[in-house]
Amino acid sequence: MSPHSETARQLVRDLIRCPSVTPQDGGALGLLEERLKPAGFTTHRLRFTETGTPDIDNLYARIGRGAPYLVFAGHTDVVPPGDTAAWRFDPFSGEIADGQVWGRGAADMKGAVAAFAAAALDYAAANPAFKGSIGLLITGDEEGPAVNGTVKLLQWADGQGERFDHCIVGEPTNTEALGDTIKIGRRGSLTGELIVHGTQGHVAYPQRADNPIPHMLRLLAALTEPPLDEGSQRFDPSHLEILTVDVGNPATNVIPAKAHARFNIRFNDLWTPETLEAEIARRCTAVTDGGHYELSFHPCNALAFVTEADHFTDLAVEAIAAHTGRIAHFSTSGGTSDARFVRAYCPVIEFGLVGETMHKIDEHVSLADIDTLTAIYREILDRYFA
Incomplete structure (x- = not known):
């Protein structure tokens, strides 16, 4: 097992153990900040408020200078676990069994957050003088009203002069197997x-x-x-x-x-x-x-959009194929995601884990998929900054 895979495995378990049911943070953002800051990331914890909606904690982290700037976006908040007695394991235990990690948010989307954080940490450590920037936009409001989360985090970053070139959102996009689907748009x-x-x-x-x-x-x-x-x-x-x-x-x-x-x-x-x-x-x-x-x-904050295929989408397809042997197809299916906010600032694609168990009792994902997804994100970083 590579060092970044081991980091991702531990990080996803630690994140699942944070009971971050929207709008509660449960310590998840602090946990990420503790991993990123000592590695050289500049971090900002931002709490946004608006009358009639819950106050929400968010995290912005960046390492590197200038362009190109690749940012990963995701959320650590999760939906309620439902009847906890119906779960095989405590939904916030991060238990490992049968080659799977179990718990609320494993698929949607603490697994992907752990994977891209581990990949970014590994790349920055191996390439301390790389030309460009890597960022993380993490919210605690994706599963909720989506008022005090990514949309305001992006507005804040834009006001600080942050300019993103491309973004990957780690939503669970795959339907049957890791590597089968990239979301390039949403209804x-x-x-x-x-x-x-x-x-x-x-x-x-x-x-x-x-x-x-x-x-x-x-x-x-x-x-x-x-x-x-x-x-x-x-x-x-x-x-x-x-x-x-x-x-x-x-x-x-x-x-x-x-x-x-x-x-x-x-x-x-x-x-x-x-x-x-x-x-x-x-x-x-x-x-x-x-x-x-x-x-x-109701006020509409979810417009239909599509990201045109270009060298960046090609790069992602090639990186996925290198580690899975699958040629990912482009899709615009499914519900809304925070990509709808990111698309106003830079081209965005979505790629994460298999979504079969998201929001279900006994949500779980394969540890092998966590390893492979981390390797794919690492490959994307290698190719992006080559």
Whole structure:
């Protein structure tokens, strides 16, 4: 086992042992800072706040000077473990068994954070006079509202004059085996609310009431059919999913006065939030006189984007192939990630571990994959600064 693989194995266990359920840090960022600072990294701990959202700790670390500047981005916060009694091991124990490391965040994404931190430490130690810079952007808010995390960390870095050339986000991108997928983009996400107003009344006298539920059903049918589009060159079709329909009616003999629905759209690069909102409003207007409903949208901070293939994506594919024998394919599938914020500052790709167990009971990843991912990140650094 190479020294950087051994470092990554220990670091992922130590990180898992930090109970960093969003918005709690659990000591994870301090642990990383303790590893990076003695090795020559300049570090900044940054706490961002905003009314109505949790205060969040973040970490920015850099070693080297000038360009080119390659930055790794990731998060140490994790989703709640759920029923801890259902886990094979304590979800914050970092237990090793059957060639796997077990615990909440092993796949998403403490494993990748450990791997790129170990690779950066190893490269900097072996190349003390390398020309360029290596950075780490680590947040504790990716699994939460994503308000006081990466977006503000990037704004702060930009205000300090930090200029990134490329970024790798360590999200668990692979579906079946390490090395099968690189994310080069993500769909956008837009959430909307629909309220239909009726007139409450007795079910035995419907002529004296106006039931909002049939109106709501017609509106929701118009939102889902026909499909928004058939997809684009790099993206699957946009998709609207109804999340909830509520009337708050516990009675069996009362027609409700109001119905409320929430929906989310994962949209491709054929749309912007503005054009999508206009299309949803058009569909609603087409099936009602407009006087019985309210349509609103949540603020959108997740736009569809794609990173064009270039020498950097080629370099990543070659490094992955060198250690896995697989030719990674480019994908834009899945949910949102903090790459949506990074893309405003520099080209960004995502590559991490296999995501099969992320957010599940008994989340775990292969130790061999931790070793290989660390070696891939190290290979990317070698090639990038060659």
